[in-house]
Every structure is written in C-alpha cells, then in structure tokens.
Amino acid sequence: MSEINYRKVAEKAFIKRLITETHPTGVVSIVADTFDFFRVITEIASELKDEIEARQPNALGLAKIVFRPDSGDPADILCGIEVRTLTSEYNSPCNFDEWKEMVAEEMDNQFRENLEPEKPHQSEKEFWHYEGQVFEVTYEPELNRHDKRYYYVDNCGDDVRFCDFKLVVLTPEQKGAVQCLYETFGGTLTATAHLMLNERIGLLYGDSITLQRCEDICQRLADKGFASGNVVFGIGSYTYQYNTRDTIGAAMKATYGITNGEGIEIFKDPKTDSGEKKSAKGLLHVESQYPSGRLVLKDQSNWSAIRSGANVMRTVFHDGRLTDEEDLATIRNRARG
Numbered sequence: 001m002s003e004i005n006y007r008k009v010a011e012k013a014f015i016k017r018l019i020t021e022t023h024p025t026g027v028v029s030i031v032a033d034t035f036d037f038f039r040v041i042t043e044i045a046s047e048l049k050d051e052i053e054a055r056q057p058n059a060l061g062l063a064k065i066v067f068r069p070d071s072g073d074p075a076d077i078l079c080g081i082e083v084r085t086l087t088s089e090y091n092s093p094c095n096f097d098e099w100k101e102m103v104a105e106e107m108d109n110q111f112r113e114n115l116e117p118e119k120p121h122q123s124e125k126e127f128w129h130y131e132g133q134v135f136e137v138t139y140e141p142e143l144n145r146h147d148k149r150y151y152y153v154d155n156c157g158d159d160v161r162f163c164d165f166k167l168v169v170l171t172p173e174q175k176g177a178v179q180c181l182y183e184t185f186g187g188t189l190t191a192t193a194h195l196m197l198n199e200r201i202g203l204l205y206g207d208s209i210t211l212q213r214c215e216d217i218c219q220r221l222a223d224k225g226f227a228s229g230n231v232v233f234g235i236g237s238y239t240y241q242y243n244t245r246d247t248i249g250a251a252m253k254a255t256y257g258i259t260n261g262e263g264i265e266i267f268k269d270p271k272t273d274s275g276e277k278k279s280a281k282g283l284l285h286v287e288s289q290y291p292s293g294r295l296v297l298k299d300q301s302n303w304s305a306i307r308s309g310a311n312v313m314r315t316v317f318h319d320g321r322l323t324d325e326e327d328l329a330t331i332r333n334r335a336r337g
Helices: 003-022 037-047 049-053 074-079 096-114 177-185 211-223 303-307 328-336
Strands: 026-031 063-068 124-130 133-139 143-146 150-153 163-168 187-189 195-197 201-205 231-233 256-259 262-265 285-288 295-298
Touching: 003 026, 003 037, 003 049, 037 049, 037 063, 037 177, 049 177, 074 177, 074 201, 074 211, 096 124, 096 133, 096 150, 096 163, 177 195, 177 201, 211 231
Parallel strands: 026 063, 063 201, 201 231
Antiparallel strands: 124 133, 133 163, 143 150, 187 195, 256 262, 285 295
C-alpha cells in the first residue's frame, strides 16, 4: 500500500472511531487538513455518510460533524473559484455561438479595465457557466503600442477569435468545501432561497479570519447560492494584534506513538498550505553543533540516538506530570541568550 493510501485508511479509521465511539452524539469538530483536506471531505466523508447521517442528538438536540480546514487561503478553500454567469443586462443567448460573443465582450471590457499601459498583462482567464457546463475562457487580445511606450488593445472586443473556450470539470479545490459537502450530503433552501447543508454536516474556519475576510467569504458563498450559516468562524490570532504561538516560534504537536507495541510516526503536511505547517516526523532528538553551539533538530530518529549523550533534549513532562521545573527568570535569560 502506498503512503498516500495508507494515510487515507488511517485517517478514515481515526475519524470513524472519533464520531462513532469517542464522541457518538452532539457536535464534534475535526481538524481535517492533516494531509489532504479535500480528500477527507469528498472521499472519506462520502464513505462515512451513513455514520454521519445516523448521528444521534445530545441532550441539547445537537448532532453535527464539523470539518475544519486550517491551512491555505480561507476564502478559496471554503468557496472555491468564481464561475461567472452573464448578467441580466444580456438577453439569454439563443445558442452557443451567441453566448461566446457575449462572454468575449465581457472579457474584453475586463481586460481593458485591468490593462496597465506601460506594463500590460497578456491575457485574462475566467470560468463561465453555460447551460449546466463550465468553460475555462482565456482571452488573449492583440496589443499595439503608441509612441513606443503605451500599449492598447488593437482588436474588437466581441471578436471570438481572441477567446479560447475549454470545457472543464471542476476539481474539488475549484468547487470549494461547501459545494463539495453539498454534493455528497445535500441540504435545504433557506427563507432567502440560499442552500443550507444537511443539518448533520458543517464547516469551521478559525485561522487568520478578519472581519473583512469573513465578509468576503459570506459574499462569495451568497454569489454561489449558499447560506453563510454553512460556516462557523473562529476569532483567530488576527483579532489579538497578531500575537500568536508563531510570534515566539512555539507549538506542541505529537510526532510519535506506540500502538500494540508498534511505533507509529505522526506528522502533519497539509496540501493546502505553502509548506510552512509541515511538522517534524517520528522520534526526535536535538544536537548541539560544534563550535557554534547552534541547536539542530533531527527527526525520524531512533531510540539509540535519543538515549545518547549527543541528544541535548531532556524530559519536561512525563505521563502528564511536570518533571523538570524552572523559574521564569531562568527561561527569560535563556531566551535572551
């Protein structure tokens, strides 16, 4: 079994145990971006659909599985890409060719608005709806120059020759998390005619959420026909003057466990992240480089290296007990040094 498929099997087993044994009722939030968030909410969520929909309410009448993405751009992950539809100012096109001419005119107008005469971009790319299908449209006009300095568009805006129309099937990432869950679990219409997910499923985003970003997400969901109530937002560090665990470079994560006598390497490597959240993996030890004294972390280590004199790590907590207590002044002096 490949490592990717092993991750899926292990993550599915973990989620199933979490929602059926550990927390069988009420609301449970699951950090789902450990490796592949969209695989969790499409493949694993679909395979566990019966267990999720059969969830029993708690004493408060609540019963919901809430998936939590925690890496990448919140708006893109929740909402996906924008797929445009011709506005009401256009008459409904009678055929595909008329629709293409209208889209070409829209793309031309947008290209001209965004054009920087001294440093022009070469093309515009957008996604458009046409009778239940999605087309990736690339507009690449001919540019000309004025006085060998300023660029301008040299062709007529409704000329379809300068547009490439490519029929596409959107990926889960392009659809966004809300639409992916709706396609699996369905939902209902609100009083404002927006789609609300099945009451047994939802989303939570609590990372890097500002008021402006929250409003942007809600508007993008509304533009796609979804209710803002499909997502719960956490405050996030941005509301606290951006003083976070990252400010001092501190985080606590499990990297190794033993199950039935077998060692298991634990790590996080979200596909939706830039790579900064990839964690250390497996057994760890720290060595002091000579002569600088610089500390270097070694992961995927072994017990021999951990027990050797080269490892400068020491036990601070053991089975939940503090075993190496230091006063605050000592810690501050070490940090300054």
